[in-house]
Amino acid sequence: MAASSMEVVSYQRVSKVFNSETVALMEFDLSIKKGEFVSFLGPSGCGKSTALRLAAGLERPSNGTVKIFDKSPKKVIKQTNDIAFVFQDANLLPWRTILDNVLLPLELRGGNKKEQKKEAIRVLEMVGLKDYLDYYPRQLSGGMKMRVSIARALAAKPKILLMDEPFAALDEITRQTLQMELLDIWQKEEMTILFVTHNVFEAVFLSTRIAVMSARPGRLSSEMEVDLPFPRKLELRTDPSFSQYVEDASLLLEGSSIKRELI
Numbered sequence: 001m002a003a004s005s006m007e008v009v010s011y012q013r014v015s016k017v018f019n020s021e022t023v024a025l026m027e028f029d030l031s032i033k034k035g036e037f038v039s040f041l042g043p044s045g046c047g048k049s050t051a052l053r054l055a056a057g058l059e060r061p062s063n064g065t066v067k068i069f070d071k072s073p074k075k076v077i078k079q080t081n082d083i084a085f086v087f088q089d090a091n092l093l094p095w096r097t098i099l100d101n102v103l104l105p106l107e108l109r110g111g112n113k114k115e116q117k118k119e120a121i122r123v124l125e126m127v128g129l130k131d132y133l134d135y136y137p138r139q140l141s142g143g144m145k146m147r148v149s150i151a152r153a154l155a156a157k158p159k160i161l162l163m164d165e166p167f168a169a170l171d172e173i174t175r176q177t178l179q180m181e182l183l184d185i186w187q188k189e190e191m192t193i194l195f196v197t198h199n200v201f202e203a204v205f206l207s208t209r210i211a212v213m214s215a216r217p218g219r220l221s222s223e224m225e226v227d228l229p230f231p232r233k234l235e236l237r238t239d240p241s242f243s244q245y246v247e248d249a250s251l252l253l254e255g256s257s258i259k260r261e262l263i
């Protein structure tokens with residue numbers, strides 16, 4: 001029983017069909033344990049976002065089950081703050097300051113205003129933005145906006161963070177900085193992270209495990225544990241062990257695309 005109680009997210013034979021013809025996911029199986037950092041890696045359109053949206057209760061499976069802590073994601077979202085979502089677009093409200101953007105989800109849930117403000121400042125400090133509380137989104141760079149978006153997700157102290165290509169629109173240097181900051185936060189806050197990417201380097205650098213998906217209809221085509229030590233620093237990218245994982249993951253990804261061509 002101990003092992004299953006560690007299970008945080010489970011996909012069991014999950015299929016998702018849109019408009020009765022687009023099969024986004026087909027019998028997708030994956031089990032994610034507490035504290036893991038799992039990347040969903042796969043070609044464009046293979047159903048990565050759909051898999052994440054199912055875990056967030058934003059979509060319902062056509063077949064099979066998705067469970068979060070053994071409950072339906074919708075129930076978890078309704079009853080707890082356990083799940084938070086970060087999208088590729090920071091999605092900030094332009095008329096609210098940075099502090100007020102982070103406060104918004106806390107305000108919606110009600111509670112002690114002073115505590116909420118303290119928590120919002122704590123998470124903004126964590127992402128390096130404590131000097132920008134009164135700024136408006138238009139005054140920030142893309143990387144800073146993404147930091148606000150991450151802070152907003154963290155403010156509710158989620159146990160599971162779902163991230164859909166959060167760094168895809170950023171330049172390389174900003175992306176690398178945010179990747180390291182994210183790993184820091186993941187360790188400090190002891191969260192489980194599900195992270196969608198089609199970037200092999202990013203998947204290897206961040207993850208404890210990579211779930212490689214096949215081209216549409218998306219299935220889990222292979223899994224790879226990334227046994228590189230934490231904390232992971234910039235130098236790791238030039239280490240032969242890192243290159244080996246990147247090569248292995250690239251081969252798995254290629255393999256999943258080749259299989260599709262043969263079908």
Ligand SMILES: Nc1ncnc2c1ncn2[C@@H]1O[C@H](COP(=O)(O)OP(=O)(O)OP(=O)(O)O)[C@@H](O)[C@H]1O
Pocket residue numbers: 018019022023024042043044045046047048049050051198216
């Ligand atoms: N709401 C929807 N209605 C209809 N089709 C959809 C919907 N959401 C996704 N799809 C389709 O399902 C398939 C999988 O989409 P999804 O966004 O999950 O893929 P992805 O792997 O995240 O892609 P990318 O890497 O390009 O973002 C695609 O063919 C997409 O067009």
